[in-house]
Amino acid sequence: MSHIARSTLIVAVFFGLEKLLGFLRQVIIAQQFGLSSELDAFNAANNIPDLLFALISGGALAVALIPVLSATLDRSGQTAMWALFSRVANIVFLVTAGLSIIVALFADQLVTWRLGIAPGFTPEQQALVADLMRLNLIATLLFSLSGLAIAGLQSNQHFALPALAPSMYDIGTLFGVIILAPQTGYQIGPVSLPAFGLGVYGLVYGTILGAALFLGVQIPGLLRYHFRWTPRIDLNDPGVRRVLSLMGPRVLTVFFIQIIFLAQDNIASRLASGSVTALVYGWLFMQVPETIIGTALGTVLLPTLSEQIARNEIDSFRTTMNKTLRLLLALTIPSAVLLSLVIRPAVGILDFDPAGTDLVVWVARMFMFGLVGHSLLEVVARSFYAQQDAITPLLASGLNIILMITFAVLLGFRYGAAGIALANSLAFTSQAVLLLYLLNRRFGGLLNVGRTLLRVISSTAAAGLLVYLLLQLPFPQLPLAVFSLAAGGAIVLPFIWPELKALIKL
Numbered sequence: 001m002s003h004i005a006r007s008t009l010i011v012a013v014f015f016g017l018e019k020l021l022g023f024l025r026q027v028i029i030a031q032q033f034g035l036s037s038e039l040d041a042f043n044a045a046n047n048i049p050d051l052l053f054a055l056i057s058g059g060a061l062a063v064a065l066i067p068v069l070s071a072t073l074d075r076s077g078q079t080a081m082w083a084l085f086s087r088v089a090n091i092v093f094l095v096t097a098g099l100s101i102i103v104a105l106f107a108d109q110l111v112t113w114r115l116g117i118a119p120g121f122t123p124e125q126q127a128l129v130a131d132l133m134r135l136n137l138i139a140t141l142l143f144s145l146s147g148l149a150i151a152g153l154q155s156n157q158h159f160a161l162p163a164l165a166p167s168m169y170d171i172g173t174l175f176g177v178i179i180l181a182p183q184t185g186y187q188i189g190p191v192s193l194p195a196f197g198l199g200v201y202g203l204v205y206g207t208i209l210g211a212a213l214f215l216g217v218q219i220p221g222l223l224r225y226h227f228r229w230t231p232r233i234d235l236n237d238p239g240v241r242r243v244l245s246l247m248g249p250r251v252l253t254v255f256f257i258q259i260i261f262l263a264q265d266n267i268a269s270r271l272a273s274g275s276v277t278a279l280v281y282g283w284l285f286m287q288v289p290e291t292i293i294g295t296a297l298g299t300v301l302l303p304t305l306s307e308q309i310a311r312n313e314i315d316s317f318r319t320t321m322n323k324t325l326r327l328l329l330a331l332t333i334p335s336a337v338l339l340s341l342v343i344r345p346a347v348g349i350l351d352f353d354p355a356g357t358d359l360v361v362w363v364a365r366m367f368m369f370g371l372v373g374h375s376l377l378e379v380v381a382r383s384f385y386a387q388q389d390a391i392t393p394l395l396a397s398g399l400n401i402i403l404m405i406t407f408a409v410l411l412g413f414r415y416g417a418a419g420i421a422l423a424n425s426l427a428f429t430s431q432a433v434l435l436l437y438l439l440n441r442r443f444g445g446l447l448n449v450g451r452t453l454l455r456v457i458s459s460t461a462a463a464g465l466l467v468y469l470l471l472q473l474p475f476p477q478l479p480l481a482v483f484s485l486a487a488g489g490a491i492v493l494p495f496i497w498p499e500l501k502a503l504i505k506l
Contacts, residue, residue, distance in 0.1 A: 004300055005504045007159045012296040014163035019288045021170035026284055028177045029203070030350040035274030035359075041125045042200045043280045044118045044265050045132035048103055048110060049140040050258065052096060053147065063385045064246035065148075067306040069155035072239055074307065078226060081155065084239040086230035089148045091240075094233075096144040100137040107133050117262065118276075120269035128200070135204045139211035146211070149218040152227065157303055161221040163296075168217045169210035176206010242388075249390035256397040260404045260427070264420050267412045274356060275417040281350065282363030282421055285343060286371055289335040294375030297324060298382045305386035318443050321383055323502045325436075326452040328375050330496035334460045336371040338488045341467045342481035343368070349478070362418040370425025376432040383439060392438060400431040452499060459495035463488035 033039040065088060073081040103110065107130040111117045118129055150162040178186055178193060180202030185195035196202060234240060268275040301324065308317040347360045381393045404427035411419030440446045470484040 004304060007157070007300045008296055008503065011159050011163040011299055012292045014160070014167060015291045015296050016288075018166040018170055019291060021167055021174065022284065023288070025170060025174050025177055026281065027349055027351075028174075030281070030352065032177070032182060033200070035277050035352060035356045037122070037125055037273060038128070038200050040269075040274065040276045041118075041121065041128040042132055042203055043276050044111075044121070044269070045129045045136060045204075047117050047258075047262050047265060048107075048133055049136040050261075052099055052103065052137075053140050053143045063302070063382065064250045064390065065151040065243055066155050066302055067310075067386055067388055068239055068243050068246070069151065070303050070306045071310050073155060074310065078156075079228075082152070082226070082228050083230050084237065084243075085148070085152050086228075087232055087234050087237055087240050088243050089145075089229075090231070090233045091235075092148060093141075093144055096141060100140055104134045104137055107131075117265060118269045119266065132200065132204050135201070136207060139208045142208070142211035142215050146215040146218065149215065149222060153218060153221045153225070154299070154303060156225045158221055158225065159300060161218050163299075165214045165217050168213035172208075172210025172213045173203070173206040175209055176202050176204070180205050246385070246388055246390045249394040250385070253390070253394045253397040256394075256401045259401055260424070263401075263405050263408060264424065267408055267420060268417055271412070271416055274359065275420075278356070278359045278363045278417045279420060281347075281360045282367045282417070285339070285346065285364040286367035286374070289332065289339065290371055290374050290378075293331045293335070294328065294378035297328065297375075298378035301379060302382045302386060305383055309387050314443070317383075317386075318445055321379075321439070321443070321446050322448060323499075324379055325376070325446065326449050327499045327503055328379065329372070329449060329452055330456050330499035332372045332375045333456050334463060334489070334492045334496070336368050337460050337464045338467055338485055338492075339371075340365045340368045341464060341471065341488075342485050345477040345481040359417060363421045366418050366421035366425060368425075369422065370428050373425065373429025373432040376436065377428060380432060380435045380439060384435070393435065396431050396435050396438075399434065400427050403427040403430055452496075455495045456492075459492045463491040466491060 029039065033042075065085075069081050069085060072084055108126075109116070111121075111126045111129045111133070112119060118126060121129065146165065150165070153159075153162050180196045180198045181200065182195045182202075183197045183199075185193045187193070198205065235244075264279055265276050268279055301320070305317060305320065308314075308320065343364050344357070344361050347357050347364065350357070350360065352360065384390070384392050404423055407423030407426050408420050411423050413419075415422070436447065467484045467488040470487060471480060473480060
């Protein structure tokens, strides 16, 4: 098995574990809070802290930093790489701390402003959102360091601890959900767990604990690769300047992405109560396959694609991308169709009332419609960053935000939260198609996927029909859904086997 295949498998397994723990957390939260205004406030309060993390030390920094660190490691060795890493880390942490202070000072205005987070909430909800947001900024500072650690480890082709870190975060948040938040302790056999009765504030304290664990689990990896911190900031360093030149457009790109989620909540806050939370749960269901497939592949491929471009190995780059695109289509098209069919019993675990269950089911289905596009975007966007081209993804994201807000306004007020989810899928799929077209114009031959599409679509149609028929049987719904999904997957598997074998040789 190749290094890419082995690393992808490790990352996918750890991401799958994280999604399992995350789903458990969300089930317990749903049972405690339901589709309540309090939980809407908690979910809305995450937006600005998440925006800061994503802009500065999350996806923006990692994608800009990894290609430069990989090139520095290949050219000048580990000492030079960690020196560059330290200079960038010092800048990033100071900027994150400064912006966190500003957000804390103006939290109330950010919530109540007409174009802000939740203008449609009641004054009591808005005050709660502002309080929770300020607490969440502590976790943001910890995440800012974690994002840097991820970039450093992945530049050394180490993926296990960064992939494990999200599960550690889930363990911390589960402590908040199970111990800090509830009014009455949970009973596990003969053991009664303590309950601090902090309500939604307990969820935030669990988030802070999770962020600390997220960072802590990566420290052994940094020590293994001989990390040494240098207390310097040198804006004239060529490596720092290159990272910042890539990071500028990437920050704007991620900002556009985060604006989309802010716009979703802005519109949803004007709809029926529970709409914001329905979007969160619907997104969670789509994110399980998207993370295991698209994010895992994109994460592992970025350093390799960066090295291929740095060494001018264009044929290898083209071959890697073509195999990856065919693999993504082979995995995501059946996943989107089959999961959409069996989603209702999974949503039923959340124990919402019938109206709430229907709402989340249709939101999840509309998000699932965009699974292929979101997964392709994970890899295709990184292929441009591997070329140290941050401008093309930026322009595509600018178009994306225009499409998303337009679709969300047209569909959201007409079809509710499900319309917003559909708008998201349409916009992100359009962005993925545009970037694929531009990448194929630059390299040629990347879109040679016709045979794969024919096999995948025909087998998915047959599998989907079988799953639909099986779900009509008078058996308990959740076991029937699991069996039906397995049966559908068994039909598809022989038809996508060539793409799975290609992964082993990547």
